[in-house]
Each structure stands twice: as C-alpha cells, then as structure tokens.
Amino acid sequence: MQVLKFGGTSVASAENIRKSLAIVARAAERAPVVMVVSALGGTTDALIGAGRAAAAGDAGYRDTLLQLAARHRTAVQELLPAAHTAVQELLPAAHTAAEGQLVAQFGEVTSLCNGIFALGELSTRTLDKLMSYGELLSSHLIASVAKVQSLDAIWADARQLIRTNSRFGTAEVDMATTEEKVAAFKAENLAKIWVVPGFIAADAHGTTTTLGRGGSDYTAALLAAALDAEVLEIWTDVSGMMTADPRLVRSARPIAHISYQEAMELSHFGAKVLYPPTIQPVMQRGIPLWIKNTFAPDDYGTLVEVEPPRTPAVVQGISSIGNLTLLNLEGSGMVGIPGFSKRLFEALARERINVILITQSSSEHSICVGVNAQDAAPAQLAVDEEFATEIAAGRIEPLRPETDLAIVALVGENMKNHPGISGKLFGALGQNGVNIRAIAQGASEKNISTVIRAADVRKAINVLHEAFFEATKKQVNLFILGPGNVGSKLLEQLARQQSHLLEKLGLQVRVVAIANSRHCLVDENGLDLTAWPEELAQAPAQTLEEFTQLIIARNLRNSIFVDVTANPAAASIYADLLAKSVAIVACNKVAASSDYAHYAKLKSLSKEFNASYLFETNVGAALPIIGTLNDLTRSGDVVRRMEAVLSGTLNFVFNNYDGSRPFAEVVRQAQAEGYTEPDPRLDLSGSDVARKILILAREAGQVMEMSEIEIDTFLPPACLEGDVEAFYTQMAAHEAHFRALYDAATAAGKRLKFVARYADGHAAVGLQTVALGHDLYDLRGKDNVVLFYTDRYVDQPLVVKGAGAGAEVTASGVFADIIRAARL
Structure with a gap:
C-alpha cells in the first residue's frame, strides 16, 4: 500500500x-x-x-x-x-x-x-x-x-x-x-x-x-x-525540503535526496515542511518518505531514504528555531561535584519542559540549556527551587535567562570528519557581525548548532547559505548617501558593471538605498539604477539619523555604507555603523582627518567588528595612494619622507594659468569641470591638501593632529572672507598678486606647484617653485603625484602618479573601494 x-x-x-x-x-x-x-x-x-x-x-x-x-x-x-x-x-x-x-x-x-x-x-x-x-x-x-x-x-x-x-x-x-x-x-x-x-x-x-x-x-x-x-x-505546498527556508533565503533550492538522519535534524530545527516525529516510524521500517508539491506534482521533490545517492555537498541544509531562551546555571560550587546535571534535568523534566540545546564548559563551572521562550519562566522557577540551598549559600548563582534568541543549525552527513566547516561557519557569521552566544555539536557531527540573536536569523541564514551553497556568488548591499556629481557617476558605473561583477567576480551588487539631504529611496530587493533620479525626488523625507537606523534595522548581510558627501554629520555616524559590522566606504575626508582619537577609534572598530573602513578617494581620487602606503607598512617598510602634489584642482589651476586669463577665471573653469570642492576655497586655501597629508601621515603610523600641519597659503587674506562669490570678486581684485607669483617663477625657469611634505614626524603644505628635472616639474593637467621615501626606497622614491580630480575618476575610486570591501 x-x-x-x-x-x-x-x-x-x-x-x-x-x-x-x-x-x-x-x-x-x-x-x-x-x-x-x-x-x-x-x-x-x-x-x-x-x-x-x-x-x-x-x-x-x-x-x-x-x-x-x-x-x-x-x-x-x-x-x-x-x-x-x-x-x-x-x-x-x-x-x-x-x-x-x-x-x-x-x-x-x-x-x-x-x-x-x-x-x-x-x-x-x-x-x-x-x-x-x-x-x-x-x-x-x-x-x-x-x-x-x-x-x-x-x-x-x-x-x-x-x-x-x-x-x-x-x-x-x-x-x-x-x-x-x-x-x-x-x-x-x-x-x-x-x-x-x-x-x-x-x-x-x-x-x-x-x-x-x-x-x-x-x-x-x-x-x-x-x-x-x-x-x-x-x-x-513546496517542492520538497529546501537548503534553507525560502521565506528567508530567495536562492534556497530543493534537496533531491536526503537521509533519514539529515531529514530528522532539519525538521527538528524548524524545517516546516515536515513534522519531526514523522520520520521515526518509517525510518525503523526503511520505508521511503517522499515530500511532494500538490501544486507542482511533476516536480521531483525530496526523497528521504536509508542510503541516498552520495553527493559532494558537505552541508545538506540550514535551519533555525526561534523563540529560544538560554538558561545558564553556573557557580564555583559545581566544579568537580557529581549530580548537578542530573538534578538540573530532573527539575526541568518534572515540569515537562523540553530541552532543545545543551552545552557545558569544560571547567564544569556552568551548564547552559536552551528551552522554548514560553517555558522560560516555569523553568527558572523549577531550577531555582531545586538549587535553593546552594543559591542561598552562594555556591551557585540564581538561574539567568537570556531571551530573544534563536538557533541556526548546519545539517549534513558529510560534515563528519570534514575539517574547516566550523571555521567557515564562524568566519562567515563573524564577518557580518553575528555574535554567537552558545554552540553545540553532537559526536555524530551531523549538526552544528549556534545560538544567536533572533534579530540576526535572516542575515545569518543568508550568510551561511551563501557560504555553503553559493560559492560562486556573494550578495553585497549598498546604502549610498550623496548622489551628487560623484555619487551620480558612481551609480552610472554600478549600473553598467552589475552583470560584469556577477559574471567575473561573483558579486551580486545591489543598491538598497539612495539618500540625499531631503529624501531617501529604499528597496531591499535592489533599486532600478536607471530610474532612481525621478524616484528619489518622489521618495519620503528622511533624516540622517533615520537613515542610519534604517541601515541597522535592515540588518542585511555584506552591507556597505557609501558616503559620497563632504558632510561632517555624515562622518559622525561611522562609529555606529562599524559597531554593527556595516562596512564604510568614504569619499568624505572629515572622519579620517578629524581628531586623532576619533580616527583611531574608527580604525579600531573596523578591526574589532570585521567591517572594512576604506577611504582611498580621500587623498587622490582613484589613485592607489593609501593602498600603496598600506602595502609598504604592512610588509614592514618604514616611510621616512613623503613629497606630493595632492590637489588635482590646484595643479589644474597652476598648469592653466599663464597670465593670459585672470586667475579667477581659471579657477571658475576648474569648478565648472568638477575639479574643485563645492566651496573652491577649501582647495585654494590649502586646507584640503593639509587634510590629505594628515591622512597619509596617520596611515604611515604617525600620531598627528590637523593643528600640527603648517599651512602656507598663497591667497591674500581678503580672498578668504565672505561667501564664494565674494571669493571670486576678491581674486579678480588681486590679479596682480597672482600674476606676480607666476612671473617670478617663470623668470627663474621654474613652475608653481602646491606641494605637501612630510618628514620626521612633521608636515607642511604650501606653494613652491620647482625646477626642471624635479619629479613634480612635468606634472600636467589635474594629475596628482606622491613620492614615497622609505627604508627600501631611499634614493629613488616609489612614485604614484595619475589623474587626481574629476567626478568620473573619483567615482571609479569609490567603486574600487566598494569591490575591496565586498571581497574581504
């Protein structure tokens, strides 16, 4: 039958x-x-x-x-x-x-x-x-x-x-x-x-x-x-048991063949398609159990049998149990004393409380059990009554329940004697900020169970499914703040490269949210990158604080916050996001050039919570300046001196100013072509270059504050007063000053370059004249250059040179940082 x-x-x-x-x-x-x-x-x-x-x-x-x-x-x-x-x-x-x-x-x-x-x-x-x-x-x-x-x-x-x-x-x-x-x-x-x-x-x-x-x-x-x-x-109503709950993991797929033991483990740990006691009667008789879909009867489904066909998959499925409470019995009075475990479980059994998970420290100082949340109160009462004498004497602590937890379990016959599974599990969860409260693994090695926050279950299961079932694909979720000149170019590049990233790098890059100072556009399934400008204009208003909470609340795996602004308020949220294991890619220089204590805190949080904090574009747009510097220091080299032109804006201005046009007109051209900050005074005053050399000095290992950098400005003081239009007016009024600087350099056969210098723990920026033959002399257009003098590069510096300004180039630098963060 x-x-x-x-x-x-x-x-x-x-x-x-x-x-x-x-x-x-x-x-x-x-x-x-x-x-x-x-x-x-x-x-x-x-x-x-x-x-x-x-x-x-x-x-x-x-x-x-x-x-x-x-x-x-x-x-x-x-x-x-x-x-x-x-x-x-x-x-x-x-x-x-x-x-x-x-x-x-x-x-x-x-x-x-x-x-x-x-x-x-x-x-x-x-x-x-x-x-x-x-x-x-x-x-x-x-x-x-x-x-x-x-x-x-x-x-x-x-x-x-x-x-x-x-x-x-x-x-x-x-x-x-x-x-x-x-x-x-x-x-x-x-x-x-x-x-x-x-x-x-x-x-x-x-x-x-x-x-x-x-x-x-x-x-x-x-x-x-x-x-x-x-x-x-x-x-x-589903086509068999799945590698994960399809309501949580979109890419979950049916398991064609599975053993009774694996099916039992998965059903116990929340696989809703099968009631756990079902397996035992048919397993004892060796009766095949076939899970099929009423609404797709031709689908194969899942066949549960004694000896399913061998598969190379190490893990068969990932499942979870919610509404879990951990009960921790601990105290020095337990160490070396037999009978405590027996009394604990007997007390729970008398109240007909099912124990879902058990773990004990090797020191015997504590025993931890997991129970259904609704059983937590009677369990606590029963155990505290059982150990009332020991608790009163201080030998055991009163039972401490931990609530709002869940179990996520890996299940698979092939996990047995297969090294690295636990490491891969813990690594994947750790990189996404999922903290593990308890661990249990049976000697059969068919199941590894981890207790985590209930709020992290969706992210955890997706992370693990990606790690064990989607080795060729990794989903990356971007939250982009600041779709201005650079931000809009970045979104264009992302739209063009999505298929390339998936095919060549295995990265499914999704822009989940785009926000500016007024609106926030959100779609957890990924925004349409061809229609976002119109949709953003119609999107609800949202504050920066609300945007921060949105990123944290969504709790998506492999999340990256991309700051394409110059807003100090935006930089102030980095710490909160890093502490939630959200990676940061910052075009914004404010954080990296803030007080050293804050800079160091962000670096520390990045390391502590396995969340990248990348800011390559803070110094030279897409040029690999910080990356090169990091490679030098990580390999044990010591940076002794740096000499650099770090402002594509200023290099463009001085390469194009020859006295035939007013200096103010050349600056306006640079701003029109997107080579300056929104306020060009940040570039021409030297403060932006000072920030850049400060960042490089810090990345080289120097403890330094902005106030320690010597800034020799070439602008008359009047140019720095008032608003931007007043700035242009004053530059026009002081044309003779700029012409004199140019004429003096030309007469000496030299060129004007705004140079940043670092040596022996000191840094300075200012306008210099450089002679023919100097590494900076032939720097053209909007190019930047950095000369690194190190213990390995003593006489001949290591040179990084290339375009250092422009929305398209800067966007490509941000893009590169996103890929670095995604692949870590």
Missing part, C-alpha cells in the same frame, strides 16, 4: 481538494492508497481561538464558528452541488448527506464551545476534542467527493486505528495496539482508497486525543509503518 498525506494548504479550497484527489486517483492505479488529510487550512487555529475566547468569556467565539461553518458550506456547494447533472446523478444525494453531516458536526462544536463559555475553562482534554473537528469535517467531505468521482473510497476513523495514552495535547502512541487495529481494519475493508483524518487518535477509553500540531504527518507515518507501506508521500 501507499500512504499519501495532504496538508492544510493542499485541502484549503475546493480547487485544491480536486487537485489532491486527482493525485490520489493516479496513485491508486498503481496500488491501494491511504489518503491522510489535514483540516482545511486555518481551521485548527480558528477552533483553538474560539475555544480560548469562550473560556475567557468572549462571546465572539460564536462569530468564529459561523464563519467556519460558512467556509465549509461553500466547499460543499462547490464540490457537491445540490442539483444533479446529466453525467453525475449522485450529486444531489451526496450534497444532502454532506450538508446534514456538516450541520450535525457544527452543532456539536457549538455545544462544546457553549459549555466552555459557561464553565470559563478549557482543559487539554476538551481542547483535543474541539480541535479534532477540523480533520473530521475535511475527511468526511473529501471521502464523499471521492465516492461521487466513482473512486473506490471509504472513510476510516483514525480514532479507531491509532491508540495512544491519555496525555492530551501530545499523546504518546501505543504502536503494538495500533498495528493490531490497522491490520484488523485492512482485513475487513477491501476499498482501494482509505480517507483518514490526520492529527487525531483515541486512548484506551475511546476518548479523543491529538498527536501535536503538525500531527497529520505523524498519523501518515504511523499508518505507513503499521501497513509496511511501499512509500509514504507528504504532499504540501
């Missing part, structure tokens, strides 16, 4: 019931079928809600029952219409019988709830009775439809087949008696199809019991074992 179980979604509507019966009819052509059915989707929850409302004195239970009755009556009308047709004369009689049965059963449900309402009490025994009507209603209806469809079907009462004890709510099965009853029923009934209500059973007195929520799977497994069936099929 075959046993086919259909869950609540598979029988939730008339259409779904027809699909399920079609599957059963095809199966019955091969061999007799036991069709185990759940209640119509949502019915059991509604019955529980009605019972609890009645016990609480809430008369609203009557409306719930009326709605349930109406839903079932609609199903009867659609499946068994009252009027007969030319091809089916059985319909009117079947409709009448089904209607009568529906009225009778809802009359019983209503009487039961009225009694609960009158007593103000809902016992577990009464609740089992109340819940049983869901499966009774659905199975009677489906059996009637099967007969009308001319299938050789009978209704079989699970209460007459499955014997349990009287532990209402989660009754334990008497398998020997159950097998006897099933064998007797089979001998007396030759129908090809049995329609059996799942979830329900009866004790020795004939009182209705239930097998626990999800117990219809268990019913099917018990019948399969009792009948020694050739196969057990669980028909549900």
